[in-house]
Amino acid sequence: ASHLSDSRPKVVICRNLGPAMPLLTERKDINIVLWPEDRGCERAWLLENIKGATGVLVLLPDRVNEELVDAAGPNLRVVSTMSVGYEHIDLPLMAKRKIRVGYTPDVLTEAVADVSVMLALMAGRNDRSFNIVKNGEASWSPFMFCGPQLSATNTSPSRTIGFLGFGRIAQATLARLVPFGITHCIYTGSPNSRPDTARDAALQAKYNLKALERVDVDRLAQESDVLFVLTPGGKETYHLVDATFLRKMKPMSVLVNTARGSVVDSDALATALREKWIWGAGLDVVEGEPMITSDHPLVKEPQCVMVPHIGSATFQTRLDMATRAIDNLIGGVFGGEMPSEL
Ligand code: DGY
Numbered sequence: 233a234s235h236l237s238d239s240r241p242k243v244v245i246c247r248n249l250g251p252a253m254p255l256l257t258e259r260k261d262i263n264i265v266l267w268p269e270d271r272g273c274e275r276a277w278l279l280e281n282i283k284g285a286t287g288v289l290v291l292l293p294d295r296v297n298e299e300l301v302d303a304a305g306p307n308l309r310v311v312s313t314m315s316v317g318y319e320h321i322d323l324p325l326m327a328k329r330k331i332r333v334g335y336t337p338d339v340l341t342e343a344v345a346d347v348s349v350m351l352a353l354m355a356g357r358n359d360r361s362f363n364i365v366k367n368g369e370a371s372w373s374p375f376m377f378c379g380p381q382l383s384a385t386n387t388s389p390s391r392t393i394g395f396l397g398f399g400r401i402a403q404a405t406l407a408r409l410v411p412f413g414i415t416h417c418i419y420t421g422s423p424n425s426r427p428d429t430a431r432d433a434a435l436q437a438k439y440n441l442k443a444l445e446r447v448d449v450d451r452l453a454q455e456s457d458v459l460f461v462l463t464p465g466g467k468e469t470y471h472l473v474d475a476t477f478l479r480k481m482k483p484m485s486v487l488v489n490t491a492r493g494s495v496v497d498s499d500a501l502a503t504a505l506r507e508k509w510i511w512g513a514g515l516d517v518v519e520g521e522p523m524i525t526s527d528h529p530l531v532k533e534p535q536c537v538m539v540p541h542i543g544s545a546t547f548q549t550r551l552d553m554a555t556r557a558i559d560n561l562i563g564g565v566f567g568g569e570m571p572s573e574l
Contacts, residue, residue: 238263241286241307241565246273246294249314252554262565279303287565289314289557296321301329310564314557316340317492318574319466333574334560337400339552340544345404347543348490351514352409352458354537355486356380359512362537380484380511382458384413390442394456395419396472397463397491398446405460406439415442420452422463453480458488465492473497478504484511490543493519502529505536512536516543 240263245256247267256264265281267273272293282288282303287310290296296311311321312334326333354362361377364370384390390413395402398419406417421427427446436444449472452459459481463469473487473496481487487510489496498519504510512535518524521541530536544550556572563570 242284243287243561243565244282244285245289246278247291249554251551252558255555255558287561289561291315292317292320294320298325301325310334310561312557312561312564314553317465319464332564332570334564334570335572335574336553336556337572339556340549341400341404343546343549344401344490344543345408347516348405348460348488349408351488351516351537352486353382355488355512355514356382359537360534382412390415391457392416392418392455394452394459396452396461402460402462410439417441417444418447418452418455420449421446450480453477456485457482458486461489461491461495463491463495465494469495471497475500478509481510483508486512488514490516493517493521498530502533505533517541
């Protein structure tokens, strides 16, 4: 219960974290204010309730900006997001106000890599085939519902895998693709990062790759047979995959986005699919989600497989993310160690 005389630090929790909640509610040393409904936290509620808070646990839709920090006042020491992405948080502002920031890397890497491979496989077949059994319309003929193959065989040489962004999830995705006979991998790193030749040599040896090369964006577009978008969102990566990029891609190539919708220009992708610049797309994320209606240009594209941001949606991973977010929050509130601090 929260009342004015409560001297314990106040923490605001923007969403009920289900099975992880006891990690908060069983503590006696914090005053918990929880958004009571099972939907995204309303801004007005948050601005009102964050007053005087020491910590806040947010999710992707909760913008952490000057408005929120000002509403909180000078007690605010930590913002903990239950996500690996942090483009909803104004990091320079956090640094200026000396507010610590926690996020959830590592714990979701494997789950998101799983979905990345799933979407690459699905987008390489034919989206129309996925529902017809349940619609009672199944049929079969020799070349019906065919698409490009991911696995290498004697008659189907290794396809070049491309990564836009080559961090934890990209490398976990590559690890999964090696048993598919993949021997060629290219990637673009963040423009601010230096090439890591020692790491690349180690990965190339570990996975017995014929090539693992850091390339520029043009070559990535031109040479990838399967292109994974696995870069953080935000201003720097906004619409990196636009019409110019998509026009350079191969007609039988597949694009997978399990990172952020904002990296891919949806209208350009719809055009690319409609005009067959590329074969298909598999999207876990899309600009404007989750408000995607049936008249969205990509929903109407037959060769676009879409799932609703489920990359990290396994019971274990979401529990691990919630736990990490809570541990970060508590560490920040009491000025201690945060397991994943930005
Ligand atoms: C993240 O963690 O940033 C994902 O997009 C949500 O699971």
